[in-house]
Amino acid sequence: MLLNTIHLIVFKVQNFQSLCNIKLSMDIFLHQLNPVKADFPPVSEALEQPNGLLAFAGTLNTPTLLTAYQQGIFPWFNEGEPILWWSPDPRMIIRPESLHISRSMKKELRRHNYQITIDQNFSGVMHQCRVLREHAEGTWITNQMEAAYNQLHREGYAHSVEITDDGELVGGIYGLAMDRMFFGESMFSKKTNASKLAIIYLCRFLAEQGIKILDCQVPNPHLESLGAIRIPRHLFMKYLKRYCRSTESVANWN
The missing domain is CATH 3.30.70.3550 (Leucyl/phenylalanyl-tRNA-protein transferase, N-terminal domain)
Structure with missing residues (x-):
């Protein structure tokens, strides 16, 4: 080595x-x-x-x-x-079928007027994640990262959920899909609950498509409120062996 x-x-x-x-x-x-x-x-x-x-x-x-x-x-x-x-170590994950939705969020899901789409504006979602973090506390989404993940999207590996309000992109999440796992990278919100709507919609889609694990990488109180749990790294590695045997996603993203 x-x-x-x-x-x-x-x-x-x-x-x-x-x-x-x-x-x-x-x-x-x-x-x-x-x-x-x-x-x-x-x-x-x-x-x-x-x-x-x-x-x-x-x-x-x-x-x-x-x-x-x-x-x-x-x-x-x-x-x-x-x-x-x-x-x-530890690693934070969400089991899409076990996502916790609070009573207030269930009301929001019924009454919101946002438009929710998949893979309609991947570059826009990633760029907004970068811009908002630059303004807040600095960002790890560098020029290199932005170029690399946009290439992953063009090759069919990276995907996004977009939340728009009258044509304006106000929230979203992006990550990588391989086999029966989704590796979440970042999300953003410009309006109340927009990022929560994105992750709820993503989890519903993942559950329908047979995706077993949403990797959230590191502990985050925002995600814990949605049912994310911390697991030891060795258990996460076992999940990888079981659910990430191929680089091709089982989900239909078209």
Whole structure:
């Protein structure tokens, strides 16, 4: 295994605040990915602090990303940093058929006037996720990430749910679909409950299509209110072996 040293100076784990809101200034020994072949190390080698940091470098091309997700790994890094690869423990998931919908949200579902679509504006959903985070606390959706996931969408692996209000995109969620799993990446909301509507609609669609697991990556109170649960990484890896044997989704996204 090739190990190199990456010196992380004042590296703030912004998206993992609930797990490890820390700053680092130390040498960390990480696996450096081969730029040609995605030679990820076992996820058991991921660091405890920052939680789940596993490797760096490599590329964001389609074969690398598909290999990563099938092995329980995803990229997360800030602009100007090397590509960082993560596999945190615990992992947060939603079982689509077990989604919890509160009484107030059930009322909202009956009375809203939004238009809900699938794969009608993937690039718009991803870009809004990026823009809103840039304004709030900085974003991990870099130019590289945006280009890579739009390519995944063009190749049929990445999908989105859009919430529009009189033609305006006001909410949405996007992620990757492989076999009987969906790997959620990010969501946004510009109007009250728009992101909740997106994830509820997504879960209903996934359940109808036989998708067993929605990966939410890391703990999030917003998702916990919808029935998301924390599971140990080793259990998540078992789910991957059972439900993610192929890169082709069982769902009909057309």
